[in-house]
Amino acid sequence: MRIVVLGGGFAGMEAVRVLERGLRGRTDVELQLVSDRNYLLFTPLLPQVASSMVEPRHIIQPVRDIRGARGFRFRRDTVHSIDLAGHRVLMAEGTLRYDRLVIALGGVTPTFNIPGVTEHALGYKWLDDAVVLRDHLIDLAEHADHEPDPDVRRRMLTVCVVGGGYTGVELIAELEDLFDAYIVPRYRGIGPGDYRLLLLEAGGEILRGVHPTLAERARRKLWREGIEIRTGTRVTRVLERAVEAEGELIPVGLTVWAAGVAGHPTLAHVDAERDRLGRLLTLPTMQLKGHPDVYGAGDAVAVEGKPDASIPIIPAALAHAQLAAENILRDLAGRPPGTIDFAPRGMLVSLGERDAVVEVLGLRFSGYAAWLFWNAVHLWKLVGFRKQLQVAVDWGLAQVFPRDTAIMRRPSRCAICAHARPPAARKPGAAA
Numbered sequence: 001m002r003i004v005v006l007g008g009g010f011a012g013m014e015a016v017r018v019l020e021r022g023l024r025g026r027t028d029v030e031l032q033l034v035s036d037r038n039y040l041l042f043t044p045l046l047p048q049v050a051s052s053m054v055e056p057r058h059i060i061q062p063v064r065d066i067r068g069a070r071g072f073r074f075r076r077d078t079v080h081s082i083d084l085a086g087h088r089v090l091m092a093e094g095t096l097r098y099d100r101l102v103i104a105l106g107g108v109t110p111t112f113n114i115p116g117v118t119e120h121a122l123g124y125k126w127l128d129d130a131v132v133l134r135d136h137l138i139d140l141a142e143h144a145d146h147e148p149d150p151d152v153r154r155r156m157l158t159v160c161v162v163g164g165g166y167t168g169v170e171l172i173a174e175l176e177d178l179f180d181a182y183i184v185p186r187y188r189g190i191g192p193g194d195y196r197l198l199l200l201e202a203g204g205e206i207l208r209g210v211h212p213t214l215a216e217r218a219r220r221k222l223w224r225e226g227i228e229i230r231t232g233t234r235v236t237r238v239l240e241r242a243v244e245a246e247g248e249l250i251p252v253g254l255t256v257w258a259a260g261v262a263g264h265p266t267l268a269h270v271d272a273e274r275d276r277l278g279r280l281l282t283l284p285t286m287q288l289k290g291h292p293d294v295y296g297a298g299d300a301v302a303v304e305g306k307p308d309a310s311i312p313i314i315p316a317a318l319a320h321a322q323l324a325a326e327n328i329l330r331d332l333a334g335r336p337p338g339t340i341d342f343a344p345r346g347m348l349v350s351l352g353e354r355d356a357v358v359e360v361l362g363l364r365f366s367g368y369a370a371w372l373f374w375n376a377v378h379l380w381k382l383v384g385f386r387k388q389l390q391v392a393v394d395w396g397l398a399q400v401f402p403r404d405t406a407i408m409r410r411p412s413r414c415a416i417c418a419h420a421r422p423p424a425a426r427k428p429g430a431a432a
């Protein structure tokens with residue numbers, strides 16, 4: 001018998017952990033994990049990679065290093081489709097038959113078919129996105145530093161983040177720190193009034209799902225720092241050097257797209273029900289309707305009739321995965337499956353250095369204490385002592401030394417960097 005888990009994120013790794021433990025000593029069951037990245041990415045620290053606070057490698061843990069006595073096989077491969085009727089997973093480098101399957105491929109950031117998003121906005125979901133974003137920001141500063149026209153300079157240093165959820169809010173707060181604490185003091189051609197940070201949110205409020213008092217506290221803090229927040233503002237087009245929203249064309253140097261979570265496109269063909277975001281619908285047992293051998297977990301799925309259990313956050317992904325794995329073990333033992341019982345127990349949102357808003361077990365607090373709590377929780381949750389140490393050292397060093405802002409790519413080869421410069425500064429024939 002073979003159990004296959006698809007996706008090496010929080011959900012996939014948790015499913016493997018529970019299955020591995022439950023199957024210890026069983027030689028008749030083979031456990032395989034398939035993922036296109038060979039590491040687990042700790043997403044809560046992505047904003048700090050974008051702002052050069054934390055080194056990229058310090059927030060990832062290679063799958064092969066996560067456990068010592070590995071009772072599962074890992075295959076780095078890309079899933080192209082799943083043949084539910086034939087019990088097969090079709091991948092870039094072959095096909096894998098399964099007896100039980102856990103789908104934990106995560107989600108994607110939806111573009112809502114808005115023109116220009118794919119071409120002109122930077123994504124913000126994977127480690128490479130954060131590294132590319134960081135390089136672009138620094139590159140913008142390098143060019144703006146010797147730009148004599150103040151209007152062009154301000155346009156180049158206008159960063160627009162689309163999406164006022166916690167990912168967009170945490171990112172823009174980090175960017176404010178980067179500009180304020182590093183770029184303005186170190187780039188002699190850039191003054192405090194030369195950069196502009198803009199957060200656009202289509203809904204009526206930022207940080208939906210966070211307690212209104214804390215959301216308001218966060219909003220006030222961002223305003224005080226000069227970050228422009230526009231709620232009820234729907235983006236209708238992203239252009240080379242502008243964002244169109246509510247009929248207005250806003251000139252920008254860089255657009256970052258952080259507008260929610262939608263179902264994984266690889267699963268679009270799977271013959272199963274979906275919610276309005278395109279996520280696969282599971283029963284409260286985490287089984288796909290009509291496919292009792294197939295389980296879903298994490299951002300890739302929504303649980304039918306359980307909105308609280310369908311929020312795309314790490315604790316929900318872990319709860320799904322734990323239950324999916326336990327139900328597979330129950331099934332193998334001939335016992336009936338359990339059902340999901342999950343509701344988020346809190347929310348932690350960082351607002352940059354020394355500030356955060358926290359709601360945990362009914363307790364709400366903000367400011368420095370909340371920031372310390374945020375740091376402690378995330379350090380504790382980071383997988384692996386080595387990574388915990390590395391991030392703690394990064395945080396410590398950031399208090400004493402300037403951030404390391406060396407650009408790692410060759411900027412001349414990047415179309416978006418070329419967009420950021422005024423046309424006269426572009427080389428003839430440069431990519432547009």
Ligand SMILES: Cc1cc2nc3c(=O)[nH]c(=O)nc-3n(C[C@H](O)[C@H](O)[C@H](O)COP(=O)(O)OP(=O)(O)OC[C@H]3O[C@@H](n4cnc5c(N)ncnc54)[C@H](O)[C@@H]3O)c2cc1C
Pocket residue numbers: 006007008009010011012034035036037039043044045046047077078079080104105106107124125126167266297298299300312313314315317
């Ligand atoms: C910037 C950012 C910050 C966040 N901060 C927080 C936070 O502070 N707290 C919180 O609770 N949540 C946070 N989240 C949400 C959290 O990261 C997700 O809810 C969580 O990662 C979901 O886990 P998952 O395993 O379902 O998906 P993922 O973690 O996305 O894992 C999916 C896995 O599947 C693999 N995969 C994808 N496609 C394929 C394919 N075709 N073939 C093979 N493998 C594939 C991927 O490489 C990945 O390993 C954040 C998300 C982002 C983007």
